[in-house]
Structures are given as C-alpha cells and as structure tokens.
Amino acid sequence: xxxxxxxxxxxxxxxxxxxxxxxxxxxxxxxxxxxxxxxxxxxxxxxxxxxxxxxxxxxxxxxxxxxxxxxxxxxxxxxxxxxxxxxxxxxxxxxxxxxxxxxxxxxxxxxxxxxxxxxxxxxxxxxxxxxxxxxxxxxxxxxxxxxxxxxxxxxxxxxxxxxxxxxxxxxxxxxxxxxxxxxxxxxxxxxxxxxxxxxxxxxxxxxxxxxxxxxxxxxxxxxxxxxxxxxxxxxxxxxxxxxxxxxxxxxxxxxxxxxxxxxxxxxxxxxxxxxxxxxxxxxxxxxxxxxxxxx
Numbered sequence: 373x374x375x376x377x378x379x380x381x382x383x384x385x386x387x388x389x390x391x392x393x394x395x396x397x398x399x400x401x402x403x404x405x406x407x408x409x410x411x412x413x414x415x416x417x418x419x420x421x422x423x424x425x426x427x428x429x430x431x432x433x434x435x436x437x438x439x440x441x442x443x444x445x446x447x448x449x450x451x452x453x454x455x456x457x458x459x460x461x462x463x464x465x466x467x468x469x470x471x472x473x474x475x476x477x478x479x480x481x482x483x484x485x486x487x488x489x490x491x492x493x494x495x496x497x498x499x500x501x502x503x504x505x506x507x508x509x510x511x512x513x514x515x516x517x518x519x520x521x522x523x524x525x526x527x528x529x530x531x532x533x534x535x536x537x538x539x540x541x542x543x544x545x546x547x548x549x550x551x552x553x554x555x556x557x558x559x560x561x562x563x564x565x566x567x568x569x570x571x572x573x574x575x576x577x578x579x580x581x582x583x584x585x586x587x588x589x590x591x592x593x594x595x596x597x598x599x600x601x602x603x604x605x606x607x608x609x610x611x612x613x614x615x616x617x618x619x620x621x622x623x624x625x626x627x628x629x630x631x632x633x634x635x636x637x638x639x640x641x642x643x644x645x646x647x648x649x650x651x652x653x654x655x656x657x658x659x660x661x662x663x664x665x666x667x
Contacts, residue, residue, distance in 0.1 A: 413614060416614075418612075418614040418615070422610060422612075423609070423610060423611075423612035423614075423615045424612070424615045426609045426612070427615065427619050430609075433605060433609065437601040437604060437605050438598070438601055438605075438619075438620070438623065440596070440601075441596065441597055441598035441599075441600065441601040441620075442598055442623060442627070444514075444586075444595065444596050444597050444598070445583065445586045445587075445597045445598045445627075446583075446627070447514070448514060448517045448518055448521070448586045448589065448595065448597065449521075449579075449582050449583045449586050451514075451518045452517075452518050452521035452522050452525065452582050452586075453579055453582055455518070455522045455526070456521065456522045456525045456526040456529055456582070457529060457575075459522065459526040459529075459530075460525070460526045460527070460528070460529025460530045460532065460533055461529070461530075461533050462530075463478045463481065463482055463526065463527070463530035463533075464529070464530040464531065464532070464533025464534040464537070465533065465534075465537075465559060466478035467479050467482065467530065467534050468534060468537060468538075470555075478530075481527070482527040482530045482531065483527075484527075485523045485524055485526070485527040486524065486527040486528055486531070488523075488524070489524075490520050490521065490524045490585050490588055491520075491588050491591070491592050493519070493520035493523050493524055494516050494517055494519070494520035494521075494588060494589055494592040494593055495516075495520075495592050495593065496520075497515070497516040497517075497519035497520050497523075498512060498513070498516035498592070498593040501515055501516060501519075512593070513589060513593045513594050513595035513596070514595060516589070516592075516593045516595070517586060517588075517589035517592075517593065517595045517597075520588075520589075520592075521582055521585060521586070524585075525578055525581070525582050525585075528578055529575065529578055532571050532574045532575055532578065533567070533571060535571075535574075536567035536568075536570040536571035536574075537559075537563050537564070537567045539567070539570050540563055540566055540567060540570070544562055544563060544566065545558060545562070545563065547562075548561075548562045548563075568642065569639070569642055569643060572635065572638070572639045572642070573639070575635075576631070576632060576635035576636075579631055579635070580628045580631060580632065583624075583627060583628060583631065584624065584628070586598075587599040598620055598623065598624070599620065601616075601620065602616050602617060602620060
C-alpha cells in the first residue's frame with residue numbers, strides 16, 4: 373500500500389509505469405509535431421539562411437524597425453501601468469466601502485469596463501480623441517491605446533485589490549477597530565500593507581497582459597508598436613515573415629521575463645522586509661471573487 377501524502381496517495385508501481393508511458397507518448401508526439409512544422413517550413417524555403425541572417429548581421433533591422441517598436445510598446449505599457457495601478461487601487465477600495473452611494477457606482481464602472489474587450493475600448497477612445505479633442509494625429513494612436521488599456525486593466529486591478537484585501541483574516545480589521553483606528557487608518561495602515569504581498573502575483577500577471585495587449589493598438593488604431601514591424605521587415609528583407617514573427621515573439625518573451633523577474637525579486641524583498649499574511653491571489657481567482665463564487 374502506498375504511503376499517504378498530504379494531498380493524495382503516492383502513486384504505486386503501476387501508476388508510475390503508466391505516468392512514464394504517458395510522458396514518452398507526449399514527448400514522441402511533440403517531437404513529431406516539431407518535425408512536421410520544420411519540414412513544412414523547409415519546403416516553403418522559410419529555413420533558408422538569407423531569411424534569418426539579417427537579424428544577426430544587419431544592425432539596421434534593429435535600429436530602424438525592432439528597437440523603435442520596442443520603445444513604443446514599453447512607452448504605452450508604462451503609461452498604462454502608472455495610470456491603471458492607482459485607479460485600480462482607488463476603485464478596489466471604493467468597492468469595499470460601507471456607503472452604498474460609493475460602492476454601487478464603483479462596482480458598476482468596474483464591471484462595465486471589465487466586460488468590454490480592450491480592442492473596442494481602443495477604437496472608441498481613438499474616435500473620441502478624433503472627434504472631440506484637438507489631439508494631433510501623431511499622438512492620437514498612443515493616447516487611444518493607453519486609454520483602452522487603462523480602462524480595462526484598471527477595472528481588473530480593482531478586483532485584484534478588492535480580492536487581496538478580502539483575503540486577509542477578519543481579525544486584522546477587528547484588532548484595528550479594537551485599537552480605536554478609523555476606517556481610513558485601518559485600510560491604509562493595517563490592511564493595504566499586508567495585502568500587497570497577496571496581490572503582487574496577480575498584479576504582475578496583469579502587467580504582462582498590458583505589455584502584450586499593446587499589440588492590439590497596431591491593429592485597431594495604427595499605433596506603431598512592435599508587432600506592426602512585421603510587414604515592413606518582411607517587405608525589405610526578402611519576405612521573411614516567419615523569421616520576423618519568431619524574432620519578435622522572442623523579444624516579447626524576453627520583455628515579459630524581465631518584468632516577471634523584477635517582480636519576483638520585489639516580492640522576495642517585500643516578504644523579507646516586512647512579513648505579510650502569506651496569502652496570495654492567483655490571477656484566475658479574481659473573477660471568482662468578483663462573481664461571488666469565492667470569498
């Protein structure tokens with residue numbers, strides 16, 4: 373009989389053999405798919421050296437196309453993050469208010485913008501700036517992208533903040549009330565500092581989403597972000613579309629890896645500097661708490 377584990381019984385000999393078999397089948401299937409993809413690319417001449425070599429031998433492809441795209445992507449993402457974080461924190465706290473005239477309007481705004489796709493928000497923002505403001509044509513795509521990202525991600529971050537605060541033990545609030553702290557003091561001095569640790573994984577996940585969603589601005593409003601560089605690179609370097617997509621995909625992976633690494637370091641530093649509750653909010657748990665499936 374297998375020794376019991378904390379969450380499940382340890383697998384026996386048959387289960388171990390079955391798991392090994394499944395692993396072998398998966399690896400073989402994955403290798404077969406990879407071989408088929410590479411074979412198809414070779415038949416279409418997509419593996420030819422002249423399609424890949426410009427990315428390693430010609431610096432102009434980086435200075436003219438890729439790096440400016442990276443700059444625009446990071447600029448839009450940074451502006452959206454800097455604006456969405458305080459807005460999300462404010463509306464998340466407002467949703468926890470005891471006053472119905474504060475809680476209901478904030479909840480309505482959060483649920484409304486959280487339900488609309490980012491692409492539609494960018495398009496509406498672009499039309500708003502075009503018809504009702506004097507924003508120049510050069511600045512309008514950036515503002516439309518940032519506005520769409522802020523409206524959507526600010527509402528999502530509001531749910532992250534609300535979920536992070538509600539994840540704390542009720543004894544924290546009761547202890548603060550026993551000390552005579554007002555509601556504002558309880559929130560700013562007791563709950564929020566501890567909830568930061570719980571909210572950080574979900575916040576990092578949303579920041580990564582913001583970086584990736586900047587690509588929607590190129591398709592929606594003509595914003596010159598990284599993904600829009602595929603066509604000009606392909607047209608100037610021998611129709612190397614596949615190679616360009618792969619390289620740009622790698623650039624996105626590197627950017628998001630850097631963001632995640634910085635956030636992981638920040639989380640460890642925060643835990644070391646000041647112990648929190650130890651609870652964490654997974655990105656998928658935010659929607660559950662928002663709909664009342666979890667408390």
